[in-house]
Amino acid sequence: MKERVQEVLDKIRPRLQQDGGDVVLVEVDDKEGVVKVRLTGACHGCPMAAMTLKNGIERWLKHEIPEIKTVQAV
Numbered sequence: 001m002k003e004r005v006q007e008v009l010d011k012i013r014p015r016l017q018q019d020g021g022d023v024v025l026v027e028v029d030d031k032e033g034v035v036k037v038r039l040t041g042a043c044h045g046c047p048m049a050a051m052t053l054k055n056g057i058e059r060w061l062k063h064e065i066p067e068i069k070t071v072q073a074v
Contacts, residue, residue, distance in 0.1 A: 001067065002028045005035055008064045012057060016043060023057060026074050033069035035061060
């Protein structure tokens with residue numbers, strides 16, 4: 001599943017990079033359906049980072065990979 005997650009993140013990445021940010025895949029827990037990512041660049045510490053994570057990254061990942069239950073920032 002890690003490869004599938006990385007493919008989806010690669011689709012999302014250009015949108016984040018337009019605003020000076022990025023996302024790095026840290027870990028995928030296949031059994032629990034948990035994906036851990038690190039927001040970098042302008043996204044790191046941004047007040048909108050939580051919304052970007054839940055309404056953007058998590059939503060896309062869940063849509064593309066239904067086995068995913070949640071996405072967490074680390």
